Amino acid sequence: MTHFDKPLPRRGPAQRIGRTLALVLPVVLVLSGTLAVTRVNWSGGAKDSVLAASDASVPDAGRHAAAPTAEEALRDRLLLEVQEKDPGVALTHLQQAVNDKPKLAEHCGEIARALGRAAVRAYGAHQAQSFARPVCDTSFAAGITAS
Numbered sequence: 229m230t231h232f233d234k235p236l237p238r239r240g241p242a243q244r245i246g247r248t249l250a251l252v253l254p255v256v257l258v259l260s261g262t263l264a265v266t267r268v269n270w271s272g273g274a275k276d277s278v279l280a281a282s283d284a285s286v287p288d289a290g291r292h293a294a295a296p297t298a299e300e301a302l303r304d305r306l307l308l309e310v311q312e313k314d315p316g317v318a319l320t321h322l323q324q325a326v327n328d329k330p331k332l333a334e335h336c337g338e339i340a341r342a343l344g345r346a347a348v349r350a351y352g353a354h355q356a357q358s359f360a361r362p363v364c365d366t367s368f369a370a371g372i373t374a375s
Contacts, residue, residue: 299335306339307346311364315347315359315368323363345373 259263303372309318322339324333340363347356348371356372 242243294366298329299332302332302365303335303339303342306343310343310346310350315343315351318343319359319363319368323361326364337367340364340367341371341374344368345374346371347354348372 276345302322306318306322309321319340322336322343326336344356347359347368350356351359353372357369360368360372
């Protein structure tokens with residue numbers, strides 16, 4: 229008797245289920261992934277997106293405006309100082325704020341660049357350079373040159 233003459237072992241129900249899942253599951257996963265990708269609005273507008281977190285048709289009842297973060301409030305206050313006083317005062321207050329709250333240091337460069345751009349709008353590029361301070365490296369100067 230050769231090995232070809234041996235009867236084949238019978239497959240149990242677990243083996244049949246496993247084989248069926250091995251064939252069907254990848255097909256189901258590919259199809260569901262394809263359908264999910266086609267449902268996402270890739271154009272960037274939230275109008276027709278199924279997955280949009282907020283819908284324009286939802287009434288504003290119950291929604292609260294997000295309070296500005298500490299760095300946003302500081303930036304807005306300092307930009308107002310640039311207009312009302314001068315950029316030197318605003319830069320001094322920026323340095324004091326960073327010294328008082330070290331967490332603001334990561335936003336210092338961004339705020340100083342915004343102050344530099346505002347100084348150019350208010351005073352012109354040449355005069356804005358005269359207000360430069362060693363705050364947040366050279367971010368104020370970078371804001372002046374970017375304008």
